[in-house]
Every structure is written in C-alpha cells, then in structure tokens.
Amino acid sequence: xxxxxxxxxxxxxxxxxxxxxxxxxxxxxxxxxxxxxxxxxxxxxxxxxxxxxxxxxxxxxxxxxxxxxxxxxxxxxxxxxxxxxxxxxxxxxxxxxxxxxxxxxxxxxxxxxxxxxxxxxxxxxxxxxxxxxxxxxxxxxxxxxxxxxxxxxxxxxxxxxxxxxxxxxxxxxxxxxxxxxxxxxxxxxxxxxxxxxxxxxxxxxxxxxxxxxxxxxxxxxxxxxxxxxxxxxxxxxxxxxxxxxxxxxxxxxxxxxxxxxxxxxxxxxxxxxxxxxxxxxxxxxxxxxxxxxxxxxxxxxxxxxxxxxxxxxxxxxxxxxxxxxxxxxxxxxxxxxxxxxxxxxxxxxxxxxxxxxxxxxxxxxxxxxxxxxxxxxxxxxxxxxxxxxxxxxxxxxxxxxxxxx
Numbered sequence: 090x091x092x093x094x095x096x097x098x099x100x101x102x103x104x105x106x107x108x109x110x111x112x113x114x115x116x117x118x119x120x121x122x123x124x125x126x127x128x129x130x131x132x133x134x135x136x137x138x139x140x141x142x143x144x145x146x147x148x149x150x151x152x153x154x155x156x157x158x159x160x161x162x163x164x165x166x167x168x169x170x171x172x173x174x175x176x177x178x179x180x181x182x183x184x185x186x187x188x189x190x191x192x193x194x195x196x197x198x199x200x201x202x203x204x205x206x207x208x209x210x211x212x213x214x215x216x217x218x219x220x221x222x223x224x225x226x227x228x229x230x231x232x233x234x235x236x237x238x239x240x241x242x243x244x245x246x247x248x249x250x251x252x253x254x255x256x257x258x259x260x261x262x263x264x265x266x267x268x269x270x271x272x273x274x275x276x277x278x279x280x281x282x283x284x285x286x287x288x289x290x291x292x293x294x295x296x297x298x299x300x301x302x303x304x305x306x307x308x309x310x311x312x313x314x315x316x317x318x319x320x321x322x323x324x325x326x327x328x329x330x331x332x333x334x335x336x337x338x339x340x341x342x343x344x345x346x347x348x349x350x351x352x353x354x355x356x357x358x359x360x361x362x363x364x365x366x367x368x369x370x371x372x373x374x375x376x377x378x379x380x381x382x383x384x385x386x387x388x389x390x391x392x393x394x395x396x397x398x399x400x401x402x403x404x405x406x407x408x409x410x411x412x413x414x415x416x417x418x419x420x421x422x423x424x425x426x427x428x429x430x431x432x433x434x435x436x437x438x439x440x441x442x443x444x445x446x447x448x449x450x451x452x453x454x455x456x457x458x459x460x461x462x463x464x465x466x467x468x469x470x471x472x473x474x475x476x477x478x479x480x481x482x483x484x485x486x487x488x489x490x491x492x493x494x
Contacts, residue, residue, distance in 0.1 A: 155396045156494060158252040163494055167248050168241040170488035175240020176233055178481035183232065184225035185473040188212050190293045192466040194435045209469055228292035231303070235285030239278050244485055247274035247368060248494075257398055267372050268365040275364025279356055284349035290435060310348050352433035355447050359426030367419035371482055374411035378403055392490055408486055409479040416478025420470050425463035428454060 156163050179186075188209060191199040199215075202208030216224045250270040255261040279286075291306050301309065378387040379400055388401040403411065432450045445453065454462045 155257065155398070158248055163248075164245055166492040167489070167494045168245045170485055170492055170494065171244030172237040172241035173488060174244070174481050174484035175236045177484050178240075178477045178479075179232055179236045180229070181480050182473045182477045183229045184213060185469060186232070187216065187225055187227060187293050189466045189469045189473060190290060190431065192469065194290075194431050203465060228289050231285060231289040231292055235282050235289055239282040239285075240481070242281055243274050243278035243364070246277040247271060250274055259398075262372075264369060264373070267369045271368025272361045272365030274368070275360040276357060279360050283353055283356060284346075287349050287351060290431060310351075311345060313348055352430040352447075355426055355430045355433060355450075359423045359430060363419045363423035363427075366422050367415045367478065370415035370418045371411050371478075374414050375400070375403060378407045378411060394493055402486060402490060405483065408483045412479035412482030413475040415482070416474040417471055419478075420467070420474040424467050424470060428463050428465060 188199075191212065192203050199212050202212040213225065220227065247270055250273045251267075254266045254270050287310065288303070288306060291310060292301075292303070378384070384401070387404055387407040389404055391399070391401050402408070429447065429450050432454060433445055433447070458465065
C-alpha cells in the first residue's frame with residue numbers, strides 16, 4: 090500500500106478534530122437557542138463577542154413570570170413545540186421503522202432476514218434495490234400526519250397532567266406522579282391518533298408490486314370482518330348465556346370504523362408502561378445530571394426570562410443522553426405488547442382477511458416462536474428508539490426555551 094503523502098493530515102488526528110467540531114456545533118446550537126429565547130422574552134444578554142457564548146457567565150437575571158400552563162397561549166406554543174419535535178425525531182429513524190415493522194409482522198418476503206444484523210442490512214438493501222430510496226420511507230407521509238398531532242397532544246397533555254399532579258411544589262416530584270403524568274399523556278394522545286397509526290402500519294406492510302393507494306387501504310380496513318364465532322349447541326343450562334351472546338354479536342359492529350381501532354386495547358396496555366417509564370426516566374436522568382457535583386459540566390445558564398423554580402436546561406450531550414436512556418428503558422418494558430399490537434393491526438393483510446383478538450394473537454406468536462417471538466426486532470428497536478427519544482426530547486426542550494414555555 091503506498092505511503093501517505095506528507096501533505097496529508099495523519100489519520101490519528103481525525104477523531105479529536107471531529108470531537109472538537111461536534112462539541113463546537115452543539116455548543117453554538119445551545120447558544121443560538123438561548124439567545125433566541127431571550128429575544129422572545131424581549132431581553133438579550135450582553136456579550137463582548139457576539140459570535141461566541143460564554144457558558145460560564147449567566148445572562149442578565151430578569152426574574153420571569155411563571156407561565157399559566159392552563160392558558161390557551163401556553164397550550165398552543167407547547168403543542169407546536171411537541172409536534173415539531175415528534176416530526177424531527179420520526180424522520181430521523183424512518184428507514185429503521187420500516188424494516189422493524191416488516192420484521193415484527195412476519196412479512197413473508199422478509200422473515201428469512203430476521204435474527205441477525207446482517208439480515209437487517211440485507212433487508213434494507215432489498216427494499217432499496219426494488220423500490221429505491223422512497224421505499225425506505227414508504228408510509229412516512231402517513232407517519233408525519235399521525236406523529237405531529239400525536240407528539241403535540243402527548244407533550245401538551247404531559248404538561249397539563251404534570252401541572253395538575255405535581256404543580257410547582259418540588260415535594261410532589263415523586264416517581265409515581267411522574268409516571269402517572271407520562272402514562273396519562275400517552276393514553277390521551279394515542280386515543281386521538283390511533284386510526285392514523287393503523288393506516289401507516291398497513292401501508293408500510295404492503296410489499297407487492299401493485300401498491301394500494303391510501304384510499305384503497307382505508308376501504309380494505311373498513312370492510313374487513315372478524316373471525317366468526319363457532320356455533321354452540323344449545324343446552325337448557327346455557328340458554329340465557331347463549332341468547333345474550335347472540336344479541337351482543339348481532340348489535341356489535343363487525344366492520345366499519347371499529348376496524349381502525351384494531352389492537353387499541355393492547356395499545357393502551359402498552360402505552361401506560363411505555364409513556365410512563367419514558368417521561369419518568371427522562372426526568373430522573375435530568376435530576377441526576379443537575380446534581381450539584383456535576384451540574385457545572387452538564388447544565389447551561391438559565392434563560393433570562395426563566396421562572397426561579399424552573400431547572401436550568403441541560404447541555405446538548407446531556408439532554409440527548411437523558412432522552413436516549415429513557416427510550417431504551419421504556420422500549421424494553423413495553424416491547425412484547427407492541428409486537429402483539431402490530432400483528433393485530435396487519436392481521437387483515439394476511440390470511441383470509443379476518444382480524445385476531447389479543448389472546449389469539451399472543452397465542453399465535455407464542456406457537457410460532459415461543460417467548461423470543463415477543464422480542465423479535467428488539468435490537469433493531471433499540472437502534473431506532475434511542476435516537477428517536479433523544480432527538481424528540483432534545484428538540485422539545487430547546488423549543489420550549491425558544492417559545493418561552
């Protein structure tokens with residue numbers, strides 16, 4: 090191999106240079122956001138050099154008024170911040186989400202790739218080869234339509250539940266109240282946006298050369314039928330129970346809008362631990378990063394307009410780390426229920442078009458693969474959810490400073 094030219098920089102110098110560049114970029118991003126937050130509040134911090142931010146010198150202290158979290162102005166601004174944060178995070182991991190859904194739902198064309206990192210790479214290569222770059226983002230437009238209101242509602246609801254359950258009293262900052270605030274926020278957001286998620290998963294699951302349009306997909310979901318109940322021989326002791334069952338089956342919808350809430354009960358069961366643990370872990374990690382012994386390395390000066398009881402914002406690396414940890418922990422806790430939910434959502438896309446119930450889906454997964462079947466794609470899930478949560482929380486916290494919420 091020919092020797093490197095003496096005019097070239099040694100390769101050993103690259104890592105430190107890249108690390109320095111990354112720290113510089115993140116530091117400037119934090120500085121820009123802090124200055125923008127001060128501008129929104131009508132104040133600016135004095136700096137001898139406008140191109141640099143001295144993070145050891147706090148801005149001019151102007152005690153901010155505590156915002157009314159129940160006001161419409163606060164709800165709108167926090168909703169916009171949450172929606173933008175959700176879209177930014179979801180776009181970052183869209184190709185990973187496509188492959189994960191194909192693995193989770195047992196798509197016949199991709200089941201052979203499961204169980205290895207090489208298989209994950211091959212699956213992405215095959216999608217790119219047959220469908221191009223857009224194939225990796227199939228269903229992403231529906232994702233953005235769903236994720237903006239979902240993230241907006243989730244963060245707004247969390248702020249509202251947190252204000253209700255915790256308020257400004259630091260003594261109320263218990264793990265149970267934090268968990269409850271996050272869980273209630275997750276349930277509230279998923280209730281309003283679940284039909285869009287069903288459509289998104291169905292679009293991502295389709296891999297045939299003849300693509301179904303959004304309208305065709307919605308029609309197919311609307312007209313799908315559940316499995317018929319087996320007939321029961323009438324006995325004298327069971328006449329009343331059977332009559333009641335027949336009446337319920339006669340009046341209960343077997344197709345229609347109820348199909349867009351397929352797997353919803355499982356989603357609620359999974360959302361409670363997922364959202365609750367996510368917000369709990371993020372807030373707890375934030376408390377650890379703000380400990381007096383290390384906060385000079387992990388926190389930024391408070392914005393000039395910040396209320397006295399509001400904690401100092403974390404530096405970029407600390408905020409991203411807190412978000413990433415929260416994503417990994419919450420994903421592990423809730424993943425088995427997510428697998429069941431995905432299988433229920435696409436049950437009409439395979440077989441004879443009938444939908445499966447929770448117990449039937451769980452039994453099917455267990456018969457096919459045993460306990461490991463409930464964790465198929467978890468390693469890929471980590472690759473997706475860690476940057477997803479990190480970008481989401483980081484973007485939201487920085488936009489809160491920018492929007493003064």
